[in-house]
Amino acid sequence: MKDYRAFLKEYDGPPVRIMEVCGTHTASIAHSGIVSLISSKIQLISGPGCPVCVTVTEYIDRLIELSLTPDTVVVTFGDMIRVTGSRQSLQDVRSEGGQVRMVYSPLDMIALAEAEPAKTFVFAAIGFETTAAVYAALIDEIARAGITNARLLTSLKTMPLVIEWVCSMQGGIDGFLAPGHVSVITGSDLFVPLAEKYRIPFAVAGFEGEQILIALYALVKMILHGDSRVMNLYPSAVTAGGNQTAQHMINTYFEPCDAAWRGMGIIPDSGMILRPEYLHYDAGSRDLYSDHSHHPGCRCAKVITGAQKPAQCPLFGTLCTPDKPQGACMVSTEGSCYSYFVNRRNA
Amino acid sequence: MAHGSGGKATTELISSIFARYFDNPILAKMEDAAVVPGAARIAMTTDSFVVTPLFFAGGDIGKLAVCGTVNDLAMSGAVPKYLTCGFILEEGVEFADLERIVFSMAQTATDAGVMIVAGDTKVIEGKGGLYINTAGVGFLPEGDFAVSSSNCGDKDVILLSGTLGDHHAAILSARMGIENTIQSDCAPLHGMVSELLKEKIRVRAMRDVTRGGLATVLHEFAAASRKCLQIQEDQIPVTAQVQGLCGILGLDPLYMGNEGKMVAAVAAEDAQRALACLKNSPYGRDAAIIGEVIPGEEGTLLLHTRTGGTRMLTELYGEGLPRIC
Numbered sequence: 001m002k003d004y005r006a007f008l009k010e011y012d013g014p015p016v017r018i019m020e021v022c023g024t025h026t027a028s029i030a031h032s033g034i035v036s037l038i039s040s041k042i043q044l045i046s047g048p049g050c051p052v053c054v055t056v057t058e059y060i061d062r063l064i065e066l067s068l069t070p071d072t073v074v075v076t077f078g079d080m081i082r083v084t085g086s087r088q089s090l091q092d093v094r095s096e097g098g099q100v101r102m103v104y105s106p107l108d109m110i111a112l113a114e115a116e117p118a119k120t121f122v123f124a125a126i127g128f129e130t131t132a133a134v135y136a137a138l139i140d141e142i143a144r145a146g147i148t149n150a151r152l153l154t155s156l157k158t159m160p161l162v163i164e165w166v167c168s169m170q171g172g173i174d175g176f177l178a179p180g181h182v183s184v185i186t187g188s189d190l191f192v193p194l195a196e197k198y199r200i201p202f203a204v205a206g207f208e209g210e211q212i213l214i215a216l217y218a219l220v221k222m223i224l225h226g227d228s229r230v231m232n233l234y235p236s237a238v239t240a241g242g243n244q245t246a247q248h249m250i251n252t253y254f255e256p257c258d259a260a261w262r263g264m265g266i267i268p269d270s271g272m273i274l275r276p277e278y279l280h281y282d283a284g285s286r287d288l289y290s291d292h293s294h295h296p297g298c299r300c301a302k303v304i305t306g307a308q309k310p311a312q313c314p315l316f317g318t319l320c321t322p323d324k325p326q327g328a329c330m331v332s333t334e335g336s337c338y339s340y341f342v343n344r345r346n347a
Numbered sequence: 348m349a350h351g352s353g354g355k356a357t358t359e360l361i362s363s364i365f366a367r368y369f370d371n372p373i374l375a376k377m378e379d380a381a382v383v384p385g386a387a388r389i390a391m392t393t394d395s396f397v398v399t400p401l402f403f404a405g406g407d408i409g410k411l412a413v414c415g416t417v418n419d420l421a422m423s424g425a426v427p428k429y430l431t432c433g434f435i436l437e438e439g440v441e442f443a444d445l446e447r448i449v450f451s452m453a454q455t456a457t458d459a460g461v462m463i464v465a466g467d468t469k470v471i472e473g474k475g476g477l478y479i480n481t482a483g484v485g486f487l488p489e490g491d492f493a494v495s496s497s498n499c500g501d502k503d504v505i506l507l508s509g510t511l512g513d514h515h516a517a518i519l520s521a522r523m524g525i526e527n528t529i530q531s532d533c534a535p536l537h538g539m540v541s542e543l544l545k546e547k548i549r550v551r552a553m554r555d556v557t558r559g560g561l562a563t564v565l566h567e568f569a570a571a572s573r574k575c576l577q578i579q580e581d582q583i584p585v586t587a588q589v590q591g592l593c594g595i596l597g598l599d600p601l602y603m604g605n606e607g608k609m610v611a612a613v614a615a616e617d618a619q620r621a622l623a624c625l626k627n628s629p630y631g632r633d634a635a636i637i638g639e640v641i642p643g644e645e646g647t648l649l650l651h652t653r654t655g656g657t658r659m660l661t662e663l664y665g666e667g668l669p670r671i672c
Contacts, residue, residue: 005655031599033656104523104596209654333597343658 004217011039016223017172018042018216019306021163022179023050023334024207030343032209034216042220045306046336048162048261049179051127051155052079053304053328053335056260056291059126059155060085066122066153066283067098073116074100074153075109076124079332082325086292106131106138113142113150122283125152129250130181132156132272136249139274139281151283154273157259160190161270165261166305167198173306175219177212178204180234185250187242188232195228202230204238253278260289262328263301295319300327303336310340317341361434361468364446368453373464381464383429386486390425392416393482401444401477403521405513405530406606408479409452414535414606416483417459418555421537422609424492424544425485430456431465433480437473448477459535488544498551499572503640504618507610508539508625509633510584511561512603516592529588532630534607539628548621549614556610560602562660564610565638566648575643576612580653582637601650602663612640 020026026046029035035044048054060083067074067090074090081090081102090100099119101112106123113121125135135152142150159182166173178191183204191202201222205215215233222229232238250272259271266289274282298320299313310316310329320326322338329337366375373381396412413430420427432452436445456463461483513532520527536555543550552572554564561583569576585593585600593600607630613621618636625634643649648660 027597030658031652032654033650033652033658034654036656036658037654108523209652209656213654342661 008038019047020177021047021049050334052332058290133246153283154285156272183238199228295326298327310337388487390485392419395480406533409448412479413455416481420485435478437476439475497571505638512589512600514606515603532607534630542624553611562601563662573645577649578638
């Protein structure tokens, strides 16, 4: 049992760079103190898997505009409230009369909409495949209940194309800790074409510290052997083909679209939007592409793609802290800058 | 409460409730101010309570209003003696709810050995909200009380009086309509404090673990004492239900609020006796030794994780927002 721990701690081979794509992995790596358990020759890089961090400013601006529209209420997860758009955040406009409610689950919006039928409720629907399945269930429920005052403002993204983007940037990533939650929905086979095309190994992992250590061990071994397979190390939750029911739900309500990623620009077909027949549930999600960094020094884009570590940003820890975030990576509890700052992870 | 904004009917209604439940000779005089016996040195504090919902598993706003102020007094080494309470009621408060809350305050005050000696009520327009302010006076024993967050010394041992996160989790569950059996830990702590003092435990620092959670309090100990504190994740008591809820919502018990837990740093030689004192209290059955002061960087708090790694803990940033995926 201890062999892989000793291997990771004492590893003295060629330096390897492993990207954890999922924000939950980023948070768990910090929480478990993983960095203190592995050799400094194994570098972990946080990728574009925190949905808040990859949302462009025009989307936030649109949410703010909606929150200030009479009889319109924006419903959101907590993280989004503090993210700054081109000028302000939802938190800022709250004091100016912006209507914003925070919930813990998208399905909470149904009760809100039913309680106040004269108002229109708009859910800030950001996320990846995992959350998309929940939004599909929400639309399904809204339709079934005949609710007419609930909408989504979507900024939904899908994993494989952004991982491909990172690969194509040749940022020197040697292996991927594949996103566990997304894989539950999509299945681990999703990453096979990428592994083959770019000759890079993937390990699908759970979120406990031990599970992450085992996945890192597997990845380093595969990297050393030039092995570019997709290993599913989270078989209790992830299958090769994924959750067909959830995939069907997503495909029923959403179709692929181009998506803008903060700092990366538009990646064709890397997003999802409501299908034309369900557009009456949409609050104007199309063409929200433009992205203005709040501060010219902000390096969110480079941090998200693994080109720079948080501490290499000139604002990190000085002008940009969790109390006064400049970029999205410092706002979300799953953001790499937040995680590095709060846990003083070796940045 | 149909009868509105502070008229005669309201006054009568409310005073009948208060007089009935907070029955004591000082309050019964109904003077403008309570006149009470004193001590050479007293501790005073005040706190306001605005929690929603008013009733939650394991407590209510009234119980909270007594425990919060009693615990603040206890942490300063004082024996809590007198409380005052101010109620602000919004129109629409149910009579039965008010009665339940006042009854609960009276019961908690009895449990905590304090007397509610003065009170005030205002009725304002609104939607049935209810807010309580309590102020408290406690008597300090003779001699210097050397307990301070800046007094942690080398090798001191850190004790926690029970499981983390129960109050926060109970409130969140009530707000979100999540069904579980999590109960708020809301409780008066002066009993276990006086036990520690009676047993002459060399307590260096102690604090009730409220908003900001354990990590925020211990970080403050580390910073104020200019020491390095290390706690063991696998020694920190958290119930399986609270752990589960935290997992779902992306919350960390180390940063969750409690209303009936305290943490103390004590001299290493006294640690086992201190643990026994805490465990003797009805509110300290799950008490545990969770860490110690170790050689290391000044002002840092370290967590030795269940996985075997080490990470630094900072004070709470932001509101402890739920994660989103």
